Amino acid sequence: MRAFVLRARAAPVDSKLFLAGIGQEAHTEILAHVLMNTIFVAQSYRDDVVVYLVLESTNDFSRTICFTSNELRNIGGFHEQNLTAKIAKALDASKGMTKEQSRDVEPGINVRTVSFEKLVQELAEDYQLYMLEKKGTPVREVEFAHNACFLLTDHIPMPKKSFNSLKRLGTQHINLGPKMLFASQCIVLIHNELDMR
């Protein structure tokens, strides 16, 4: 299984603000691009991929929206408008949820009120964690675990204090080359690297 976590620090959990953030300072289009490049290939879905979008601009709890490729049905296309609408629907479904609750939105889509820290603690039980990071080990030198989970951020870097907790969870750092890429571009390169092995 391949898992991807996008820590979207600027993304609002209110669906209207989320949609209004497309092309603005929050750059919520990043979440649609990540979704497209984790889940889709031409004319199909990828098998055995899970993507977690953690939206952190909130007055109460982060929202973690999980898309499981094997369970998705008729998602309705990969264009940005459709994908942002799916995210907005999950955010609406999460209204009124209290801390660490979970709700199924539609087949293959679930929303939880869990933080990034709690999520990665859970994932570390089943996956080797890899953080995408400019100072990491070059990707071609990395031997990947069968269950690999990749951690990325939006345009706001991972806070320093997260580095220590991720270290305690055995997170390895991976570098994808000298250019600073978009999170969605990193995902394409990671999929390709694993597809080729």
Ligand SMILES: C[S@@+](CC[C@H](N)C(=O)[O-])C[C@H]1O[C@@H](n2cnc3c(N)ncnc32)[C@H](O)[C@@H]1O
């Ligand atoms: C646009 S970047 C984030 C930029 C952010 N301002 C920063 O300094 O980290 C989005 C994500 O891609 C990762 N990333 C971008 N280029 C990378 C590269 N060449 N190797 C590894 N990770 C990369 C970043 O670490 C981040 O998780």
